[in-house]
Amino acid sequence: MFHLALVFLAIVSLVLLWYVGSFIASPLREYPGPFLAKFTDWWRVANTVDSHNIALRLHEKYGPVVRMGPNVLSISDATYAKIIYSTRGNYLKSDYYAVNDIIQNGFRIQNIFSTRSNEFHRKYIRPISKTYSMANILTLQPLADRTTETFCRRLEEEFIDGKNAGRTCNLVDWMLYYAWECVAEVTFDEPIGFLEKGNDIDGMLYTADRALGYFSHVGQMPGLDKYLAKNPYYRLGPPSIDWAGKYAAMRLVPRLQAKQKGKNGDFLDNFIGLKEEYPDTVDENVIVGYMLINLLAGADTTAITLRAIFYYLLKNPAAYANAVKELEAANLQLPIQYAVTEKLPYFSAVVREAMRLNPGLGVMLERVVPAGGLALEDGRTIPAGTIVGLNPWVTGRDKGAFGEDAYEFRPERWLQGDGESDADFTARSKVMKDADLTFGGGNRVCIGKNLALMEIYKIVPTLLLKYKFELTEPDREWRVDCKFFMVQDRLNAKVSRR
Numbered sequence: 001m002f003h004l005a006l007v008f009l010a011i012v013s014l015v016l017l018w019y020v021g022s023f024i025a026s027p028l029r030e031y032p033g034p035f036l037a038k039f040t041d042w043w044r045v046a047n048t049v050d051s052h053n054i055a056l057r058l059h060e061k062y063g064p065v066v067r068m069g070p071n072v073l074s075i076s077d078a079t080y081a082k083i084i085y086s087t088r089g090n091y092l093k094s095d096y097y098a099v100n101d102i103i104q105n106g107f108r109i110q111n112i113f114s115t116r117s118n119e120f121h122r123k124y125i126r127p128i129s130k131t132y133s134m135a136n137i138l139t140l141q142p143l144a145d146r147t148t149e150t151f152c153r154r155l156e157e158e159f160i161d162g163k164n165a166g167r168t169c170n171l172v173d174w175m176l177y178y179a180w181e182c183v184a185e186v187t188f189d190e191p192i193g194f195l196e197k198g199n200d201i202d203g204m205l206y207t208a209d210r211a212l213g214y215f216s217h218v219g220q221m222p223g224l225d226k227y228l229a230k231n232p233y234y235r236l237g238p239p240s241i242d243w244a245g246k247y248a249a250m251r252l253v254p255r256l257q258a259k260q261k262g263k264n265g266d267f268l269d270n271f272i273g274l275k276e277e278y279p280d281t282v283d284e285n286v287i288v289g290y291m292l293i294n295l296l297a298g299a300d301t302t303a304i305t306l307r308a309i310f311y312y313l314l315k316n317p318a319a320y321a322n323a324v325k326e327l328e329a330a331n332l333q334l335p336i337q338y339a340v341t342e343k344l345p346y347f348s349a350v351v352r353e354a355m356r357l358n359p360g361l362g363v364m365l366e367r368v369v370p371a372g373g374l375a376l377e378d379g380r381t382i383p384a385g386t387i388v389g390l391n392p393w394v395t396g397r398d399k400g401a402f403g404e405d406a407y408e409f410r411p412e413r414w415l416q417g418d419g420e421s422d423a424d425f426t427a428r429s430k431v432m433k434d435a436d437l438t439f440g441g442g443n444r445v446c447i448g449k450n451l452a453l454m455e456i457y458k459i460v461p462t463l464l465l466k467y468k469f470e471l472t473e474p475d476r477e478w479r480v481d482c483k484f485f486m487v488q489d490r491l492n493a494k495v496s497r498r
């Protein structure tokens, strides 16, 4: 018994010594941050859900560079974005993203989002970059219009007409159904059925949400992943999202067999066409991977943005009224075309402002400092191998870039002020745009930006023109949790015809 206690004591002492030793020897010890974060990444794991607000508070307290983990520094000064997220891509993604890989037949499979290799990234992004250009995305508008029609019909059935008139609409759920259906329509020309059912189907959305929760927590300490979801003996993790791969494969196989390619005009047609153009890169597995990216990266992020636009408009009646006035004055024809609404200054300002305050991702977009280190303006150099990054949630609230009212929703900030010269406005806009990391930056910038914007600039004006939305509890704040994506809750509204 005495011996056991001694062994235990010795182990504890060694672990403590190791932590203290690493702390003293760390080249990052001069950077301020929470005490526990300097010793262990468990501090980050434990604070994941509220990490966006914590990061804001820490930067206010400690300044532009904060130590968030033994080897992690968060930077809030957006001028470093151009260096860290450069088109050269010399700051590689950290192992956070490796948690998003999958293991298939014992092999680790990366994807264009998760890969840490520029070579892999270039190889698989090259074939599809044209597919995501705005010119091609605009050809998908008729598919998105179909989702809009279904969405409006289902809103009317569930919340406006007949016995359902006046029922409360949970906009958190319904925006998610819309975003999944729209991305499914443009990807493989058919809906999944969330809008028709008005609910999750076979736990698809539930498992996707659990997977996000896992990714966001374990990503802070990626070494854990090999003992959890990638454990070769017994998988310990969230419910698997295998359904998504199977679902995508089930759309691909009949399309290939029926030789219907090119008839649907959707992403899948585009991807199948790439097999001939890039025979060494694109095969059936790669096509399924491309389809999965659309579903898993494109649905939640767009839903989050739609919810943010509605939340901030509903909380700011003057902005809501201004947006509707501008839309009415534009004499829009249904189905609304992106090219028309994209030119409306006030509406565009509303979209930008909502994305600024509630970007789809509210985490540090982690990158690894390359050889030579990162030179800071104050003369210090962050050593190679350190994980650094900026958080769109933090840079979007930077008072230096957006002014003292940076925490407020004020679309007008994106417009030229009365008496503001063209030159001043251009300079001010540039500072704001540089601090806006809603879609990331550099060689790993969001590939789906054009798709998301096409959807947003069509569905939001349609809804604002057709319906009146009113919060059921106007004084209540909503809730936003960081699950890598910024997942909101508590956004209930009454909907009626205008």
Ligand code: HEM
Residues within 6 Å of the ligand: 112, 113, 114, 121, 125, 293, 294, 295, 297, 298, 299, 301, 302, 305, 359, 360, 361, 365, 366, 437, 438, 439, 440, 441, 443, 444, 445, 446, 447, 448, 449, 451, 452
């Ligand atoms: C408003 C909606 C969206 C927002 C706010 C958003 C945001 C982002 C951000 C911030 C990144 C950079 C991540 C990082 O550096 O760690 C990113 C990357 C990415 N996004 Fe989006 N996204 C949106 C919509 C979409 C859509 C619709 C798609 C689907 C086609 C998509 C696919 C991707 C992919 C594949 C990447 C990884 C790109 C790469 O590493 O090369 N996103 N997104």
